[in-house]
Amino acid sequence: MTTLLEHAEALDAADPLRHFRSEFALREGLVYLDGNSLGALPHATRTRIAETVATEWGEGLITSWLGADWVNAPRRIGDKIGKLIGARPGEVIACDSTSINIFKALTAAISLQPDRSVILSETGNFPTDLYMMQGVTAFSGGRIQAVTAAAEEVLDRLDTNVAALLLTQVHYKSGLVRDMAAVTARAHRHGVPVIWDLSHSVGAIPVDLTAANADFAIGCGYKFLNGGPGAPAFLHVAGRHQKAVPALSGWFGHNRPFDFDDDYVPADGIERFLCGTPQVLGLAALETGVDLIARADMQALRRKSQKLADLFIAAMAERCADLGFALVSPRDPGLRGSHVSYAHPQGYAMMQALKARDVIGDFRAPDVMRFGLTPLYLRYVDIVTAVETLADIARSGAWDTPEYRVRAAVT
Amino acid sequence: MTTLLEHAEALDAADPLRHFRSEFALREGLVYLDGNSLGALPHATRTRIAETVATEWGEGLITSWLGADWVNAPRRIGDKIGKLIGARPGEVIACDSTSINIFKALTAAISLQPDRSVILSETGNFPTDLYMMQGVTAFSGGRIQAVTAAAEEVLDRLDTNVAALLLTQVHYKSGLVRDMAAVTARAHRHGVPVIWDLSHSVGAIPVDLTAANADFAIGCGYKFLNGGPGAPAFLHVAGRHQKAVPALSGWFGHNRPFDFDDDYVPADGIERFLCGTPQVLGLAALETGVDLIARADMQALRRKSQKLADLFIAAMAERCADLGFALVSPRDPGLRGSHVSYAHPQGYAMMQALKARDVIGDFRAPDVMRFGLTPLYLRYVDIVTAVETLADIARSGAWDTPEYRVRAAVT
Numbered sequence: 001m002t003t004l005l006e007h008a009e010a011l012d013a014a015d016p017l018r019h020f021r022s023e024f025a026l027r028e029g030l031v032y033l034d035g036n037s038l039g040a041l042p043h044a045t046r047t048r049i050a051e052t053v054a055t056e057w058g059e060g061l062i063t064s065w066l067g068a069d070w071v072n073a074p075r076r077i078g079d080k081i082g083k084l085i086g087a088r089p090g091e092v093i094a095c096d097s098t099s100i101n102i103f104k105a106l107t108a109a110i111s112l113q114p115d116r117s118v119i120l121s122e123t124g125n126f127p128t129d130l131y132m133m134q135g136v137t138a139f140s141g142g143r144i145q146a147v148t149a150a151a152e153e154v155l156d157r158l159d160t161n162v163a164a165l166l167l168t169q170v171h172y173k174s175g176l177v178r179d180m181a182a183v184t185a186r187a188h189r190h191g192v193p194v195i196w197d198l199s200h201s202v203g204a205i206p207v208d209l210t211a212a213n214a215d216f217a218i219g220c221g222y223k224f225l226n227g228g229p230g231a232p233a234f235l236h237v238a239g240r241h242q243k244a245v246p247a248l249s250g251w252f253g254h255n256r257p258f259d260f261d262d263d264y265v266p267a268d269g270i271e272r273f274l275c276g277t278p279q280v281l282g283l284a285a286l287e288t289g290v291d292l293i294a295r296a297d298m299q300a301l302r303r304k305s306q307k308l309a310d311l312f313i314a315a316m317a318e319r320c321a322d323l324g325f326a327l328v329s330p331r332d333p334g335l336r337g338s339h340v341s342y343a344h345p346q347g348y349a350m351m352q353a354l355k356a357r358d359v360i361g362d363f364r365a366p367d368v369m370r371f372g373l374t375p376l377y378l379r380y381v382d383i384v385t386a387v388e389t390l391a392d393i394a395r396s397g398a399w400d401t402p403e404y405r406v407r408a409a410v411t
Numbered sequence: 412m413t414t415l416l417e418h419a420e421a422l423d424a425a426d427p428l429r430h431f432r433s434e435f436a437l438r439e440g441l442v443y444l445d446g447n448s449l450g451a452l453p454h455a456t457r458t459r460i461a462e463t464v465a466t467e468w469g470e471g472l473i474t475s476w477l478g479a480d481w482v483n484a485p486r487r488i489g490d491k492i493g494k495l496i497g498a499r500p501g502e503v504i505a506c507d508s509t510s511i512n513i514f515k516a517l518t519a520a521i522s523l524q525p526d527r528s529v530i531l532s533e534t535g536n537f538p539t540d541l542y543m544m545q546g547v548t549a550f551s552g553g554r555i556q557a558v559t560a561a562a563e564e565v566l567d568r569l570d571t572n573v574a575a576l577l578l579t580q581v582h583y584k585s586g587l588v589r590d591m592a593a594v595t596a597r598a599h600r601h602g603v604p605v606i607w608d609l610s611h612s613v614g615a616i617p618v619d620l621t622a623a624n625a626d627f628a629i630g631c632g633y634k635f636l637n638g639g640p641g642a643p644a645f646l647h648v649a650g651r652h653q654k655a656v657p658a659l660s661g662w663f664g665h666n667r668p669f670d671f672d673d674d675y676v677p678a679d680g681i682e683r684f685l686c687g688t689p690q691v692l693g694l695a696a697l698e699t700g701v702d703l704i705a706r707a708d709m710q711a712l713r714r715k716s717q718k719l720a721d722l723f724i725a726a727m728a729e730r731c732a733d734l735g736f737a738l739v740s741p742r743d744p745g746l747r748g749s750h751v752s753y754a755h756p757q758g759y760a761m762m763q764a765l766k767a768r769d770v771i772g773d774f775r776a777p778d779v780m781r782f783g784l785t786p787l788y789l790r791y792v793d794i795v796t797a798v799e800t801l802a803d804i805a806r807s808g809a810w811d812t813p814e815y816r817v818r819a820a821v822t
Contacts, residue, residue, distance in 0.1 A: 025469040034473045041469035046461070049692070053460050057640055058436035058452035062445045062771060070640060097687025099661030100511060107550055114552070123673055128662035128687065131675040135660035139518055141525070141554060148673065222688070229468055229481060229691035249546035250510030251539035260776050262534055262559065264542040276508025276539065277633070280640035281460070281692045360473060365671050 004315055004387075008380035011311070017304055017375055023292060024226075024377045031382045031389075033361040036200060036339050036372030039226030045288040052284040073283045074232075074252075074274055080290045081225070081234050084298065085198060085217065086208030091236055093270045094221065094286060095278060098199060098233040100248065101218040102132040102166070104273055105195045105235060108244035109164035109216060110136075110144060112193065116163035120147050120192075122154040126172045129197055133166060155183065158190040164216075165192050169207070170200035170337030173364050175329040177205065177337050181212040188213070193241065199223060202234075204305065204338035204374075206298045215241055224338065224374060225293060227286035235273050242269060250275030293376060304375035306333040308383055309340050312371065315387035316342070323394040328368055339372045352404035353393045359386045415726055415798075419791035422722070428715055428786060434703060435637075435788045442793045442800075444772040447611060447750050447783030450637030456699040463695040484694045485643075485663075485685055491701045492636070492645050495709065496609060496628065497619030502647055504681045505632065505697060506689060509610060509644040511659065512629040513543040513577070515684055516606045516646060519655035520575035520627060521547075521555060523604065527574035531558050531603075533565040537583045540608055544577060566594065569601040575627075576603050580618070581611035581748030584775050586740040588616065588748050592623040599624070604652065610634060613645075615716065615749035615785075617709045626652055635749065635785060636704060638697030646684050653680060661686030707787060715786035717744040719794055720751045723782065726798035727753070734805040739779055750783045763815035764804045770797045 002010075012018060025041040026032060032040060056068040065071050074095045082092035095101070106119055119133050125148070133146040149157050158165065165187050169178050180196060187194045193215035201207050203224030209217060215238050221231030237244065245266065251257045252274035255265040266272035293301075310333060316325060328341040344350060344367060351363040361371045371386065393399050413421075423429060436452040437443060443451060467479040476482050485506045493503035506512070517530055530544050536559070544557040560568050569576065576598050580589050591607060598605045604626035612618050614635030620628060626649050632642030648655065656677065662668045663685035666676045677683035704712075721744060727736060739752040755761060755778060762774040772782040782797065804810050 025465070027470065032472060038468075038473045040472065041464065046464055046469070049460060049464050050457070053452065053457055053639070053696075054436070057449075058457070059438065061443060061451065062449045062773065063766070064640070096507070096511070097661065097690075099663075099687035100507070100659065103659060111549075125673075127665065127668070127671050127673065127675075130673050131660045131662055131665065134675045135658045138522075138656060138660070139550070139658035141551075143552060228464070229475070230688045230693075232690070233687070245549060247546045247550035248511065248514060249542045249549070250508065251542055252510075254538065254542065257538070258776065260538050262536075262538065262541050264538075264545045276510035276644070277641045279508075279643070279690055279693050281696060282641075282690050285464075285692060355474070362473065365669065 004318065004384050005381065008311065008384045011307065011380040015304065016300055017296060020296060021377045021379065026377060029358050031359040031386050033359065033371040033386060035374035036223050037362050038222055038229055039224060039289065039374065040377055042226055042288055042292050044292065045228065045285050048284055048288045049281065052281060070278065070280050073280065074278050075271065077283060077287045077290060078234055078270065080294060081202065084294065085202055086210045087236050088210060088239060090269050091239055092234055093273050094232050094234045094283060095274050096233060098218055098220045099128045099132055101233050101235040102129055103136065104246035104248050105216040105218055106133065106136050106164055107247035108237065109193050109195065111245040112241060113163050116161050117143060118145050118147050118162045119164045119166065120154065120157055120162050121166040122151045123148045124151065125168055126197060129166055129168065155186055158187055158192055160190055162190060162192045164195055166195045168197040170205065172200055173328065173341055173368050175337040175339045175341060177335050180214065184212050184214055200337050203293045206302055209236060214238060221286045225286065226289035228282065230282065231286045232279055232282045237270060237273055246273055248275045252276060252278065296376060301375045305338040305373055308373040308375060308378060308380065309333065309336060311380055311383045312340050312387065315384060319387050319391040320394060338374065339370055341368050341370045343367045344369060346399055349399040349404040350393060353399040354390060357389050359389050415729065415795050416792065419722065419795045422718065422791040426715065427711055428707060431707060432788045432790065437788060440769050442770040442797050444770065444782040444797060446785030447634050448773050449633055449640055450635060450700065450785065451788055453637055453699055453703050455703065456639065456696050459695055459699045460692065463692060481689065481691050485689050486682060488694060488698045488701060489645055489681065491705060492613065495705065496613055497621045498647050499621060499650060501680050502650060503645055504684050505643050505645045505694060506685050507644060509629055509631050510539045510543055512644050512646040513540055514547065515657035515659050516627040516629055517544065517547050517575055518658035519648065520604050520606065522656040523652060524574050527572050528554060529556050529558050529573045530575045530577065531565065531568055531573050532577040533562045534559045535562065536579055537608060540577055540579065566597055569598055569603055571601055573601060573603045575606055577606045579608040581616065583611055584739065584752055584779050586748040586750045586752060588746050591625065595623050595625055611748050614704045617713055620647060625649060632697045636697065637700035639693065641693065642697045643690055643693045648681060648684055657684055659686045663687060663689065704787060712786045716749040716784055719784040719786060719789060719791065720744065720747060722791055722794045723751050723798065726795060730798050730802035731805060749785065750781055752779050752781045754778045755780060757810055760810040760815040761804060764810040765801060768800050770800045
């Protein structure tokens with residue numbers, strides 16, 4: 001009978017993406033299942049950042065805005081990200097943080113239909129999505145209401161008073177995938193534009209914004225794109241909505257920023273959704289990560305991601321049955337993003353014990369252990385190691401120490 | 412008789428800050444008079460960034476949020492910047508862009524006195540300050556009006572309907588310095604909080620926010636702080652105003668972001684003015700620049716800056732009289748920041764010709780040639796070289812080529 005490990009080794013040997021692992025700095029012995037929180041470092045990024053700092057900044061100084069094309073980096077990288085998510089050229093821009101881009105998308109959507117007064121989302125959405133909505137509401141002085149409803153009911157709340165529906169495609173806890181095309185079509189029947197949070201989608205699952213007739217999307221650069229800690233985020237605005245006005249009207253969104261006029265005249269295209277001066281170092285790291293994942297076939301990534309998760313779930317069933325772990329993620333691979341989550345009453349302490357043994361996942365309150373499955377650099381044998389280690393920790397009670405039971409501020 | 416050059420050499424020999432120049436990457440022959448647009452690269456930044464990328468990100472991965480203290484970087488660096496501008500600990504945070512921080516300060520000020528409906532600034536202020544005000548107005552649906560008045564009249568427009576006065580301390584074109592304490596006191600008589608844009612002040616002139624009883628301030632990390640292209644900016648909020656609510660309520664401003672609650676509960680202190688995930692690479696570069704300038708005595712920096720400008724003006728009078736240059740900056744060193752500007756009808760072409768001869772300043776429409784005088788790394792002899800080169804270009808007509816006369820998009 002084939003063991004789990006032998007099975008995993010066979011899958012690794014046949015993995016068409018296996019050569020990508022050597023592109024990343026991952027030390028021997030580490031099982032990194034948190035690439036959906038912070039992606040690993042591509043070796044190429046070290047070189048690129050050193051070059052950006054020493055040559056472009058150090059030698060080129062101010063002339064590098066044109067000489068090293070810093071000025072076009074948000075658009076150039078935006079277009080590269082756009083290819084990964086089925087956007088058209090000129091529909092995506094890389095800049096600011098995900099939170100800031102949510103604010104831009106919300107206020108832009110409101111500007112398109114100023115008579116509508118509701119922005120809608122689901123309870124349990126990623127917190128910053130909800131918080132940014134609440135900020136819009138507070139600043140509007142009550143003109144705009146932020147409404148949330150349970151995931152299974154939120155689409156029933158669509159009506160002609162909704163200015164924007166803000167949903168995450170792959171849920172950050174469960175990994176559940178929403179059907180982008182179907183939800184968008186349903187929202188459009190009420191004239192509601194949808195803002196898709198693609199933070200756990202981009203680089204993780206195939207996305208086709210154009211096919212879905214999507215309106216707006218935002219997402220994160222530091223997860224599956226491997227853009228580095230606090231990498232610039234991105235914002236997608238469908239061409240037909242690019243006359244919308246984001247409330248964050250900074251000088252880089254101006255039609256002619258270097259005329260230094262007193263009056264804001266927004267740029268015609270996606271550049272109007274820029275705000276302040278672009279963060280050049282962060283963009284350089286992001287571009288390197290995007291260039292790397294762009295070399296992989298997205299369908300192959302998806303297939304491997306699903307097989308990694310299937311193996312994880314099968315191994316958990318074989319090794320950790322009756323140890324109190326409850327699968328939170330969908331069992332159907334078609335409904336699941338690129339992470340698997342399990343609830344466990346001692347999830348926090350277990351995750352600490354795993355980290356102490358060099359298996360890194362993360363914990364999401366109140367009881368969710370989350371394992372990110374990044375097909376670009378994970379091996380099937382890593383999955384087996386992770387589950388075997390977790391089984392050992394759970395059986396031996398190694399998680400039950402005062403140190404591991406204390407909740408840290410950041411996990 | 413002493414020549415200009417001999418005079419400059421004597422000043423350099425006696426310069427107590429002269430040892431700082433070797434801390435920067437500045438190639439031989441370059442005269443860099445644009446440090447007020449993009450500061451030069453400190454050698455230490457190369458090392459620090461390489462370490463942040465390879466060790467903190469590459470090896471520490473997600474654990475570096477705590478292990479390398481990324482999570483506290485905005486506050487830690489904010490406090491370091493705070494020392495340069497006379498703020499109290501816990502009043503400054505390093506994050507986002509200057510434009511975004513202007514929006515936070517404006518909306519926070521409005522939240523303190525929601526019955527007031529005007530935000531006030533001066534015509535000819537730095538464009539992004541005005542543009543962000545216009546964005547607030549547009550999004551408010553007319554509830555908030557953005558009013559501008561000429562510099563000499565703006566203080567006459569203060570009244571009890573003004574929610575915030577947004578002014579720049581050192582004007583980006585002329586270098587004229589506003590009296591922060593006097594303006595703040597006058598605004599306070601109408602109950603108006605002032606938002607000071609310190610982009611051309613921080614690291615350039617002594618600032619004492621506490622002595623001025625300042626309310627809010629924002630500023631730039633990539634000019635005199637040498638934080639790198641597109642470096643994170645900073646935001647100061649006086650302790651007494653920290654219950655204000657910025658409209659940009661992202662998860663890093665939450666009281667307990669890692670509880671992942673649906674409801675936004677702002678942090679108690681300056682952290683509530685964070686928004687999205689901090690940009691770690693940019694913050695690392697910024698911190699290195701801040702640490703470097705913090706080693707210099709601010710009074711000594713100010714004295715040298717004034718003497719560099721005095722020399723520039725004297726040399727221009729000696730070499731470039733009757734060549735059509737008109738001093739835009741105040742002649743009184745006490746009223747002048749750390750750059751000098753001259754208007755010239757052919758200013759754009761002249762600046763291109765200067766750059767071709769390795770003297771780098773910048774041009775601000777319609778006709779201003781701007782020369783940044785960064786006392787941390789400039790020598791007095793550089794000033795003489797710059798003026799001699801400009802005199803030669805103006806006299807020889809070397810500026811008068813089709814190539815130099817074309818306005819580029821970015822200058």
